[in-house]
Amino acid sequence: MNNRTYFFLILILGSLTALGPFSIDMYLPGFPAIAKDLHTTASKVSLSLSGFFIGISAGQLLYGPLLDRFGRKKPLFIGLTVYIVASLGCAVSTSIDMLIAMRFVQAIGSCAAAVASVAMVRDLFPVKDSAKVFSLLMLVVGASPMIAPTVGGYVTAAFGWQTVFLILTGMGVLILAATALWLPDSFKPDTSLxxxxxxxxxxxxxxxxxxxxxxxxxxxxxxxxxxxxxxxxxxxxxxxxxxxxxxxxxxxxxxxxxxxxxxxxxxxxxxxxxxxxxxxxxxxxxxxxxxxxxxxxxxxxxxxxxxxxxxxxxxxxxxxxxxxxxxxxxxxxxxxxxxxxxxxxxxxxxxxxxxxxxxxxxxxxxxxxxxxxxxxxxxxxxxxxxxxxxxxxxxxxxxxxxxxxxxxx
Known part of the structure; x- marks a missing residue:
């Protein structure tokens, strides 16, 4: 594996890993604005965060067997597509109930990215390099709670909270395109599973x-x-x-x-x-x-x-x-x-x-x-x-x- 291929794989896997943390942290500064626009309270808005956590909890149990049974890319494509549609749904939400439901679906989609990225490290890199790759991915994840809410705060103040979800939609589209174009098939589906x-x-x-x-x-x-x-x-x-x-x-x-x-x-x-x-x-x-x-x-x-x-x-x-x-x-x-x-x-x-x-x-x-x-x-x-x-x-x-x-x- 040459250095350029190595760099692109780390970049794509890091993006997949960071999608969930960005989806959690980036909209937090918008709680008061969301509450005002949807005629509810900030504490009710936090239920949309609870919905996201429930989605991730369920998704982790769901995607493990699917990634082994059907290979890595098909479940990942489906998950990212679900994430993009749900993120767009969050941006156009007209009630707190709709936002909570869309956040749950968004989490189910983002979970495919997180679970697949971990599995693909084992597929694509030698065992001796796994620790180094995971360390690089953890740096990306570690940076996200420092970057996401800060960016989210400025975006919310300048353009409104809906723009945060439009940015997340754009991230999903870019990651899906990069996955389709440059991420190799790393695992043969196990039809016996x-x-x-x-x-x-x-x-x-x-x-x-x-x-x-x-x-x-x-x-x-x-x-x-x-x-x-x-x-x-x-x-x-x-x-x-x-x-x-x-x-x-x-x-x-x-x-x-x-x-x-x-x-x-x-x-x-x-x-x-x-x-x-x-x-x-x-x-x-x-x-x-x-x-x-x-x-x-x-x-x-x-x-x-x-x-x-x-x-x-x-x-x-x-x-x-x-x-x-x-x-x-x-x-x-x-x-x-x-x-x-x-x-x-x-x-x-x-x-x-x-x-x-x-x-x-x-x-x-x-x-x-x-x-x-x-x-x-x-x-x-x-x-x-x-x-x-x-x-x-x-x-x-x-x-x-x-x-x-x-x-x-």
Whole structure:
């Protein structure tokens, strides 16, 4: 493979990987404008985010078997086409119910891109290059929460929130064209693979019965749901409570993303001295302390814009340490069913995210307390699951150096 081909493949796969994060983050600054145009509240608008999380959760379980049965490109083409149509539907939505439905369909489409890009790394590159390729893709994903809301804030302020979805539609069209023209067929369809529900369900059940899987996947998903509480609640908190505009909110979101991304990179240095389980234990304790401090300060009316940003930054740093270690330990016991375990872990994580974002949307009055209390509750529950669950693990399979991984939001 020459350098030019290598570059184009990384560029296309990176675009596929970033489509979901861009679809989540780019429209967040538009919450107040959407609420005004659709005659609803910002908290109701956050249900469109919940709908997206539910779509991603379901899509991860759907596309795994389809990509193996029919090859990579056909399901990917269908998914991207669905994404383009749904993005256009979001742009022309005339009610909040229509927007929520279109966001759900949009997520189903974008999920094909995320799942296919991971599978195609294994198909197109030698095993020795996989870690390097995944690192490059993670840089793209890491940059998206810094770029997307900032761009979204400026676009919303200048042209309106509908333009954000038109941009996402254009991204979908460009990615579909690049995929059709330059992405090679990387996998021969496995016609012997059954798509009947029973064997697929039995496969997932065999995964979830493993104590190490359910302990660390649930711990990671519940802890990570605090990030979804932040993503769902932050437009209301920063733009309705602290009265920042769309542009400032985009910059704040970008700044806070540095905490999550930076700590996940710092985790690789910590793993030279500490085991993943030790890092999770300590990070969960710190996360609990930070979130309860924030909830108490919110309840007491002591939170300011600056203190909120500082506490959120520290909270996201903890998630950046918990997430890759919990993901790696969840998958460590599996060699045969690693794909099913990965899909199930992602579905659990997004399912938790959808649940907590729905809870956030139930609170109509602008306040920091719903977000802060949801973060505190998720931190406490994650620590309890971790402490109870690890007692059920009779022989823990440890993570080999350099195999830590993470789930992309």
């Amino acid at each position: 059954s798509l009947k529900p029973k064997p697929i369900i039995l496969n997932f059940l065999s995964v979830i019965r493993e104590p190490q899987f359910y302990t660390y996947s649930l711990t990671g998903a519940i802890a990570f749901s605090g990030l979804f509480a932040y993503v769902s609640g932050s437009p209301l908190v920063f733009m309705e409570v602290f009265h920042t505009d769309e542009k400032v909110y985009g910059w704040i979101f970008a700044l806070l993303s540095v905490g999550f991304i930076g700590s996940s990179q710092f985790n690789t240095l910590l793993l030279r001295k500490y085991r993943s389980e030790q890092i999770i234990n300590l990070a969960l304790i710190f996360q609990l302390f930070i979130s309860f401090t924030m909830a108490f300060a919110s309840f007491s009316g002591l939170l300011t814009l600056i203190s909120t940003i500082i506490l959120l930054f520290l909270f996201l740093c903890c998630i950046g340490l918990i997430n890759p270690n919990a993901a790696a330990l969840s998958l460590a016991p599996f060699s045969k069913n690693a794909g099913s375990a990965s899909a199930l872990m992602g579905a659990i994580q997004m399912g938790m995210g959808a649940l907590i974002s729905v809870v956030i949307s139930l609170f109509e009055e602008p306040s920091t307390f719903p977000m802060a209390s949801a973060m505190a509750g998720s931190s406490l529950l994650a620590l309890c699951v971790f402490l109870v669950g690890r007692r059920r693990i009779t022989q823990q399979v440890e993570v080999k150096a350099g195999t830590e991984s993470g789930i992309i939001h």
